[in-house]
Amino acid sequence: MRSFIIDCDTAEDDVASIFLLAKNNMKIVGVTVVEGNIDFDQEIINALWALEKANVDAPVFPGSRRPIVKDFTTVEEVHGKYGLGEIHATTSRKPSPKHAAQAIIDASKELEGKLEILAISPLTNLAMAYLLDPSLPKRVKKVWVMGGTAFAHGNITPVAEYNFWVDPDAARIVFKAGFNITMVPWDVVTEYTINDQEWNEILNMKTPLSEIYVKMFSHYRKYDKDVQKLDGHPHPDLITTAVAINQDIVEKSKHEFVIIDNSDSLTRGMTLIDHLDSDKPWSSSPNTEIIYRIKKNILLEMIKKMLS
Ligand code: BDR
Ligand code: CA
Numbered sequence: 001m002r003s004f005i006i007d008c009d010t011a012e013d014d015v016a017s018i019f020l021l022a023k024n025n026m027k028i029v030g031v032t033v034v035e036g037n038i039d040f041d042q043e044i045i046n047a048l049w050a051l052e053k054a055n056v057d058a059p060v061f062p063g064s065r066r067p068i069v070k071d072f073t074t075v076e077e078v079h080g081k082y083g084l085g086e087i088h089a090t091t092s093r094k095p096s097p098k099h100a101a102q103a104i105i106d107a108s109k110e111l112e113g114k115l116e117i118l119a120i121s122p123l124t125n126l127a128m129a130y131l132l133d134p135s136l137p138k139r140v141k142k143v144w145v146m147g148g149t150a151f152a153h154g155n156i157t158p159v160a161e162y163n164f165w166v167d168p169d170a171a172r173i174v175f176k177a178g179f180n181i182t183m184v185p186w187d188v189v190t191e192y193t194i195n196d197q198e199w200n201e202i203l204n205m206k207t208p209l210s211e212i213y214v215k216m217f218s219h220y221r222k223y224d225k226d227v228q229k230l231d232g233h234p235h236p237d238l239i240t241t242a243v244a245i246n247q248d249i250v251e252k253s254k255h256e257f258v259i260i261d262n263s264d265s266l267t268r269g270m271t272l273i274d275h276l277d278s279d280k281p282w283s284s285s286p287n288t289e290i291i292y293r294i295k296k297n298i299l300l301e302m303i304k305k306m307l308s
Contacts, residue, residue: 001025001026001027002026002027002114002116003026003027003029003107003111003114003115003116004021004026004027004028004029004115004116004117004118004244005028005029005030005031005032005103005104005107005115005116005117005118006018006021006028006030006031006032006118006120007031007032007033007034007063007100007104007117007118007119007120007121007123007125007126008031008032008033008034008036008043008047008118008120008121008237009033009034009035009036009037009038009043009120009121009122009163010031010033010037010038010043010044010046010047010050010083011036011037011038011043011046011078011079011083011084011220012079012080012083012084012085012216012217012220013120013220013235013236013237013238014037014046014047014050014120014121014237015046015049015050015084015216016213016216016217016235016237016238016241016306017118017120017237017238017240017241018031018047018050018051018054018056019050019053019054019209019306020238020241020242020245020302020303020306021118021241021245022054022055022056023054023305023306024245024246024302026245028051028056028058029058029107029111029115030058030059030060030061030096030103030107031047031050031051031058031059031060031061032060032061032063032100032101032103032104032125033047033060033061033062033063033095033100034063034064034100034121034122034124034125035064035065035066035067035072035122035124035166035167036072036074036121036122036162036163036166037074037075037076037078037079037083037121038074038075038076038079038081038082038083039074040062040065042082042083042089043083044060044062044095045089045090045091046082046083046084046089047060047095048060048091048093048094048095049089049090049091049093050089051093052091052093053209053212059095059096059098059103060093060095060096061095061096061098061099061100061102061103062095062096062099062100063099063100063101063124063125063128064100064101064124064125064128066124067122067124067166067167067169067170068124068127068128068167068169068170068173069167069169069262070167070168070169070264070268072122072165072166072167075156075162077223078220078223079219079220080219080220084215084216085215085216085217085218085219085220086215086216086218086219087212087215087216100125100128100129101125101128101129101132102129102132104117104125104126104129104136105129105132105133105136108136108139108140109139112139113139113141114141115139115140115141116140116141116142116143116144116244117140117142117143117144118144118240118241118244119143119144119145119146119147119174120145120146120163120236120237120240120241121146121163122163122164122166122167122170122171123145123147123163123164123167123170123171123173123174124166124167124170126143126170126174127167127169127170127171127173127174127177128170130173130174130177131173134177136177137177137178137179137180138178140179140180141180142180142181142182142244143174143179143180143181143182144181144182144184144240144241144243144244145174145181145182145183145184145240145288146163146183146184146189146236146237146239146240147161147163147164147171147183147184147185147186147271148161148163148164148171148183148185148186148258148260148271149161149185149186149187149270149271150185150187150188150271150273150290150292151185151187152187152270152271153186153187153190154186154187154269154270155186155228156269157266157268157269159266159267159269159270160267160268160269160270160271161185161186161187161269161271162186164260164269164270164271165268165269166269168260168261168262168268168269169262171260171262171269172259172260172261172262175258175259175260175287175288176259176287178287181258181287181288181289182243182244182253182288182289182290182291183258183288183289183290183291184236184239184240184243184291185271185290185291186236188291188292188293188294189234189235189236189239190228190230190234191293192234192235192239192294192296192299193224193230193231193232193233193234194217194221194232194233194234194235194303195231195232196231196232198232198300199221199232201304202214202303202304202307205304205307205308207307207308209306209307209308210307210308213307217233220233221233235299235303238299238303239294239299242294242298242299242302243291243294245302246298246302248295248298249294249295249298249299249302250291250293250294250295251292251293251294251295252291252292252293253289253290253291253292254289254290254292255286255288255289255290256273256274256275256277256286256288256290257273257274257277257283257284257285257286257287257288258271258272258273258274258287258288258290259272259282260272273290
């Protein structure tokens with residue numbers, strides 16, 4: 001059985017990722033929570049609630065409440081006040097007293113060479129874990145990252161994706177650290193939105209999980225249509241999770257050199273990809289597998305199986 005830590009800023013798509021891993025019999029070693037989408041304490045509650053709904057008994061480790069250097073903003077307008085659209089999650093479960101960064105280090109020792117990290121949020125916890133223990137990348141099998149852009153088409157600024165923009169210093173540290181990274185960019189996942197027909201099919205499923213899905217995603221869907229000008233809602237975190245679970249979903253990927261702009265400028269958080277594999281001084285050998293295309297039919301099959 002494959003073993004995962006999910007590092008998330010628990011809004012609706014992060015929760016759906018927890019559901020997808022659980023439904024596919026992946027072992028969830030723990031959920032580490034980081035600053036991002038909404039109020040940090042509600043993110044912890046959402047993670048505990050998601051595990052409860054998925055019938056998974058796994059610990060939740062609170063991590064960093066803020067980026068390493070810069071200030072950031074939460075985005076309740078995107079995900080709803082409590083991060084889950086129409087749902088205000090509550091739970092009697094309690095988080096672990098252990099810090100997320102320490103939990104990542106400990107799990108990497110217990111599962112040396114086997115641990116996979118699903119990093120679907122700002123990369124502060126992972127950067128902190130690496131700074132505490134620079135030998136971490138050698139013990140981690142894989143880091144699946146939702147973040148950044150492939151073609152510099154952002155969602156929080158014209159050129160930056162939210163997860164990298166929140167903590168560009170952490171993102172820069174993580175991509176330089178020597179982890180085995182596969183990255184799913186924002187401007188790739190926007191090609192695979194859930195259109196009106198697919199949304200109606202899910203509406204008609206009427207299972208306990210499909211009803212949660214509809215309540216969680218209706219706010220996000222409206223935002224994506226009205227503000228991001230998409231024809232439906234995308235699944236950044238869920239697609240990253242689907243890629244991690246099932247590599248057959250990948251239609252095109254490429255190994256390239258990636259570095260994140262952590263300057264305080266208009267390009268803060270921008271993903272720089274050396275598409276030319278050049279020998280320029282700022283470039284280096286490929287450090288990331290970037291996903292460029294996936295198979296939508298497999299994504300839909302996985303979503304429907306998850307909600308059934
Ligand atoms: C990413 O930012 C968050 O809003 C989502 O959860 C996703 O991880 C998309 O830019
Ligand atoms: Ca997320």
